[in-house]
Amino acid sequence: MASALINVPARAKRGEIIEIKTLISHVMETGFRRTQLGAVIPRDIIRRFVCTYNGTEVFRAELHPAIAANPFIVFSTVAVESGTLVFSWTGDHGFSATETAAISVD
Amino acid sequence: MERRTSRRDFLKTAGGIAAGLGLGAVITVEPARATPAEMAEAIRKVVGSARVTPGKVTLDLPPLIENGNAVPLTVTVESPMTEAQHVRAVHVFTEKNPQPNVVSFHLGPRAGRARVATRIRLADSQNVVAICELSDGSLWSDTAGIVVTLAACLEDGI
Numbered sequence: 146m147a148s149a150l151i152n153v154p155a156r157a158k159r160g161e162i163i164e165i166k167t168l169i170s171h172v173m174e175t176g177f178r179r180t181q182l183g184a185v186i187p188r189d190i191i192r193r194f195v196c197t198y199n200g201t202e203v204f205r206a207e208l209h210p211a212i213a214a215n216p217f218i219v220f221s222t223v224a225v226e227s228g229t230l231v232f233s234w235t236g237d238h239g240f241s242a243t244e245t246a247a248i249s250v251d
Numbered sequence: 252m253e254r255r256t257s258r259r260d261f262l263k264t265a266g267g268i269a270a271g272l273g274l275g276a277v278i279t280v281e282p283a284r285a286t287p288a289e290m291a292e293a294i295r296k297v298v299g300s301a302r303v304t305p306g307k308v309t310l311d312l313p314p315l316i317e318n319g320n321a322v323p324l325t326v327t328v329e330s331p332m333t334e335a336q337h338v339r340a341v342h343v344f345t346e347k348n349p350q351p352n353v354v355s356f357h358l359g360p361r362a363g364r365a366r367v368a369t370r371i372r373l374a375d376s377q378n379v380v381a382i383c384e385l386s387d388g389s390l391w392s393d394t395a396g397i398v399v400t401l402a403a404c405l406e407d408g409i
Contacts, residue, residue: 162363175372177349198361205357211348211372213321213403219368222361 151232153246157224165196165204168217169234169242175210191216191236199228208236224250285351290344290380293351297342298382298390307391308341310381314396319373319403326356326381328365328391338365340384347377372403 152166169191176188188210196204203222216234227250233243285293294303311325328338337360343353356367365383373379376398383391 175349201361203359203361206367206369207355207357209352209354210350211345211353213370213372217368217370219325219366220356220358220362221364221366223363225361 149232149234149242149244151230151244151246153230153248155247156249156251159224159226159250161224162221163224163248164219164221165230166217166219167194167196167232167244168215170215171234171236171240173208173210173212173214173216177210189237189240191234191240193235194218195233196220196222197231197233198222199226224248226250285346285348287346287378290346290351294342294344294380294382297352297355298384301388301390303382303390303392305392305394307385308381308383308393310343310379310393310395312379312395312397315398315400316373317400319375319399319401321370322373322397322399323368324371324379325366325368326383326393328383330365330385332358332360332363332365334360335386337386338362338383339386341365341367342382342384343371344380344382345371345373345377346379347375348372349374353379373397373399374402375399 149169154163157163171191172189174186174189178186180186190210191208194206195202204220206218208216227248230246230248231243235241307329309327316322326341330338338358341356344351345353353371354369358365378394378396380392380394
């Protein structure tokens, strides 16, 4: 299981723009590298990252091999209501990881 | 009388060998690389045939980076991010990576602010292009040049 780091403020004012930082451990093997014997190392990357806020998608990213290992993504969203943010990453070879973060809005 | 190699013959042979070596070097060193034309084609595939105008987008890249394996990249778009007027997507492309596509971010009015950041890989010193798609369908771009000292993708595999 991949380990992910999520940075979301625990509390926010209604209507405030919050910055979210996410980092997940993943090799992001490009599929362009070769071993010393010349065999191509098969591609193994995260293809998709989605963030939902109480079930509504607020941010989505499609990643390609040019994203550095351990993908780090920063984006923002408006704090509209208390609830949970769900982050999910999916990729090659059935890779899938999900993390959640709670936010209380006053 | 013993025939000695003339200066002309010597130069011809030496030149031929040098050219052969040069050609060999080009073939073995040159890895699979995208070209600016391929980047333009990739851009067309993602955003369609609409006109892309420079402006509104700011692509933040360091001008020089030592390690091309993790280059910080920030894209900011001037937009009020309201329901009526917002950024729909931000796409990033490179000129000389093996594959021109880098990343596509899909945002909406719920983002609040049109600013996204990540870390990318760069295989060479080159231009990076960010294109944003606004809710009215218009396309805006920004280009940044970067010098890479240690290219990504060159290190030995496992």
